[in-house]
Amino acid sequence: MDISRIIRDFQCVPARLRRMFFSFAVAHVSGVVLLTIFFLLISAGVNRNLTFAQTKAVNFCISCHQETWNDAKTSAHFQHGVYCQHCHGGDASQPDQKLAKAAGTGYLGIPDKKQIVSICGDCHNNIEQMNFYGIRTDQLALYKTSMHGKKLFKDGDTHVAVCSDCHGYHEIGSVRDSNSPIYPLNIPKTCNKCHGNKTLMDSYGLPSDTFELYKNSVHGKALFGKKDISVAQCVSCHGDHGAVPPGVKSIGVVCGKCHVNEQKYFMESVHADLAGEKKFSGCVSCHGNHGVQHITSNYYKEACVKCHNKTSDAVKEGKKIFQLLTGSEARVATAENLVKQAGIKGVFVQDEVALLNEARTSMIEMGPLQHALSVEKISELYKKVSELTAEGYC
Ligand code: HEC
Ligand code: HEC
Ligand code: HEC
Ligand code: HEC
Ligand code: HEC
Ligand code: HEC
Ligand code: HEC
Numbered sequence: 001m002d003i004s005r006i007i008r009d010f011q012c013v014p015a016r017l018r019r020m021f022f023s024f025a026v027a028h029v030s031g032v033v034l035l036t037i038f039f040l041l042i043s044a045g046v047n048r049n050l051t052f053a054q055t056k057a058v059n060f061c062i063s064c065h066q067e068t069w070n071d072a073k074t075s076a077h078f079q080h081g082v083y084c085q086h087c088h089g090g091d092a093s094q095p096d097q098k099l100a101k102a103a104g105t106g107y108l109g110i111p112d113k114k115q116i117v118s119i120c121g122d123c124h125n126n127i128e129q130m131n132f133y134g135i136r137t138d139q140l141a142l143y144k145t146s147m148h149g150k151k152l153f154k155d156g157d158t159h160v161a162v163c164s165d166c167h168g169y170h171e172i173g174s175v176r177d178s179n180s181p182i183y184p185l186n187i188p189k190t191c192n193k194c195h196g197n198k199t200l201m202d203s204y205g206l207p208s209d210t211f212e213l214y215k216n217s218v219h220g221k222a223l224f225g226k227k228d229i230s231v232a233q234c235v236s237c238h239g240d241h242g243a244v245p246p247g248v249k250s251i252g253v254v255c256g257k258c259h260v261n262e263q264k265y266f267m268e269s270v271h272a273d274l275a276g277e278k279k280f281s282g283c284v285s286c287h288g289n290h291g292v293q294h295i296t297s298n299y300y301k302e303a304c305v306k307c308h309n310k311t312s313d314a315v316k317e318g319k320k321i322f323q324l325l326t327g328s329e330a331r332v333a334t335a336e337n338l339v340k341q342a343g344i345k346g347v348f349v350q351d352e353v354a355l356l357n358e359a360r361t362s363m364i365e366m367g368p369l370q371h372a373l374s375v376e377k378i379s380e381l382y383k384k385v386s387e388l389t390a391e392g393y394c
């Protein structure tokens with residue numbers, strides 16, 4: 001007799017009934033009655049004609065496949081009554097293996113990749129069913145627009161990712177579950193199972209070092225080092241179900257989701273209108289994509305000449321901005337030094353510290369602002385920094 005299963009089946013009785021049962025038990029019942037109920041429960045496991053046994057919870061797939069159940073009983077599905085037969089088909093009320101999987105029961109065996117997409121997709125795009133759980137229902141629709149989905153449906157290519165490649169299948173967890181493969185910290189590794197496979201990626205002419213580049217980028221270091229899950233990982237830039245590389249037109253939008261000010265000022269720059277023309281890929285032209293690094297104003301010395309002639313007006317503009325940026329940095333550094341020394345000498349420097357902080361703020365504002373590539377705008381802040389650092393330090 002499998003007591004654990006009986007208890008488990010019992011747990012599947014709606015909570016309300018369970019509560020009724022327990023208040024009944026606690027309020028009225030002596031040990032004898034409890035014992036009787038206990039035996040009733042045990043016999044329910046044997047004689048499946050009793051009311052309790054008629055609940056959907058009696059599931060002979062589970063009886064035979066205890067291991068699968070035990071490994072995954074805490075998964076989002078098994079917790080919510082999505083059982084074996086919902087994905088594999090078959091008749092779960094049949095204790096006999098042959099009958100449980102007979103023709104006409106819809107038994108699929110182990111589903112292939114296309115079947116997986118429709119099994120998962122068709123239940124998850126059912127708005128009536130899913131509304132109850134408050135989760136989105138657009139996964140299948142988006143998946144079909146992704147490179148993965150297109151390849152699977154158009155070319156029958158089974159090397160691409162389907163639902164279970166990213167989510168697993170029996171031990172599926174929520175995005176909030178830090179063990180699930182779709183938890184932000186785990187996503188890069190999930191994608192890397194295939195995107196780091198050199199033989200596979202070579203056959204598509206795609207790079208296989210994306211993960212390595214990412215891991216060493218500012219984003220990757222913040223994700224893995226500081227466990228900062230607000231930072232960009234594969235899915236923040238590519239979308240989850242609609243995994244496609246952001247096109248020339250949408251890169252700014254992708255980065256701009258998080259870097260709002262840089263995006264705003266970039267849109268004011270001379271390069272913004274070039275987005276549709278493939279001559280300029282927005283943020284990526286200067287920062288790269290997977291390997292984004294922390295850069296400084298020194299970058300002006302190399303960036304502009306990558307695309308513009310050394311003697312061009314564009315490069316001259318770049319030089320002016322560079323000078324204003326480094327000029328401000330130098331002024332703030334000098335002022336910091338003076339304040340520090342005065343402090344050591346015992347001079348009262350409270351006012352100077354306040355001015356210095358204001359100067360620092362203006363200098364920080366230059367970071368996003370310089371993306372407008374406007375000498376005029378940067379000059380305004382430069383003037384402010386000069387004024388704030390010129391007074392009262394001698
Ligand atoms: C009486 C026990 C029994 C019942 C009931 C049973 N199975 Fe199985 N199942 C087995 C055994 C044993 C195997 C492995 C040997 C085999 O392939 O026949 C198996 C294999 C499988 C496989 C792998 C098939 C493959 O091609 O390798 C799946 C999937 C599966 N069962 C799902 C189910 C589902 C779904 C149900 C309920 C509708 C179910 N089983 C009911 C005993 C059972
Ligand atoms: C959410 C859908 C889903 C549910 C629910 C589910 N399975 Fe599966 N199962 C799959 C998929 C998908 C695969 C195939 C994965 C692959 O090989 O790519 C699979 C594979 C299997 C296999 C092959 C061996 C293995 O583990 O890879 C067995 C056996 C099996 N399932 C039995 C069960 C049983 C028994 C249950 C209920 C306790 C169950 N499954 C519940 C989707 C599901
Ligand atoms: C390329 C990997 C990938 C594939 C393929 C994929 N998913 Fe997802 N899925 C994710 C990621 C990552 C998340 C987490 C959400 C996020 O971070 O945007 C997610 C989230 C989900 C969620 C939770 C949504 C919510 O609102 O909480 C469901 C449900 C889901 N996926 C179902 C599916 C189904 C069904 C399929 C197949 C049609 C599928 N997924 C294919 C990566 C994938
Ligand atoms: C019979 C319907 C059904 C099928 C088939 C199904 N699911 Fe689900 N799925 C659900 C329900 C119901 C939930 C529970 C919702 C919740 O977590 O609150 C769920 C939860 C999930 C979640 C967790 C969502 C979250 O963030 O809480 C993911 C991810 C998911 N399913 C992916 C899949 C994948 C991948 C497959 C195919 C291998 C699949 N589902 C097959 C109904 C289904
Ligand atoms: C099961 C293996 C597998 C997994 C897991 C996987 N991919 Fe893919 N992906 C592929 C294959 C194979 C291709 C090649 C299809 C093509 O482009 O022709 C591809 C293509 C892509 C493309 C399009 C590349 C291009 O320009 O052609 C993007 C973007 C992408 N994947 C992102 C992701 C992201 C993000 C994840 C993780 C959330 C992920 N993939 C997980 C196998 C996988
Ligand atoms: C900060 C945003 C960002 C992150 C994070 C990111 N990507 Fe990309 N990815 C892009 C952009 C932008 C492109 C398009 C590059 C272009 O067209 O110049 C791209 C291109 C791709 C391509 C197409 C081939 C190529 O390299 O051009 C694949 C595949 C890909 N990314 C997979 C991934 C995977 C896997 C991860 C996680 C390890 C990831 N990406 C993380 C922005 C990102
Ligand atoms: C999901 C949000 C998100 C997206 C999308 C994103 N980033 Fe970031 N980015 C961050 C966060 C958060 C940091 C700060 C990381 C840290 O703590 O070091 C950062 C840091 C940076 C830095 C370094 C800043 C510094 O102080 O040196 C640069 C440069 C950068 N991102 C460029 C980009 C580009 C280019 C894209 C698009 C291809 C992009 N980011 C997409 C969130 C994002």
Ligand code: HEC
Binds near residue numbers: 270271279305317
């Ligand atoms: C990825 C290539 C690329 C980079 C890097 C680049 N530019 Fe440009 N820039 C262009 C293109 C393309 C045009 C459109 C006119 C043209 O075709 O020369 C343009 C136009 C301009 C113009 C408008 C005047 C003109 O020459 O037509 C200015 C000013 C300019 N860029 C400044 C800069 C500065 C400053 C930098 C360095 C911070 C820079 N650019 C970096 C590609 C680039």
Ligand code: HEC
Binds near residue numbers: 259266282370
């Ligand atoms: C023409 C080249 C160029 C383009 C295009 C560009 N950046 Fe920058 N970006 C830089 C330089 C140079 C710096 C360093 C400035 C400094 O330190 O003074 C920088 C700094 C940054 C920083 C560091 C934080 C800060 O403000 O100091 C972030 C974040 C950033 N850029 C994001 C973006 C995003 C998002 C885009 C697209 C909307 C973008 N950049 C487009 C050249 C560029």
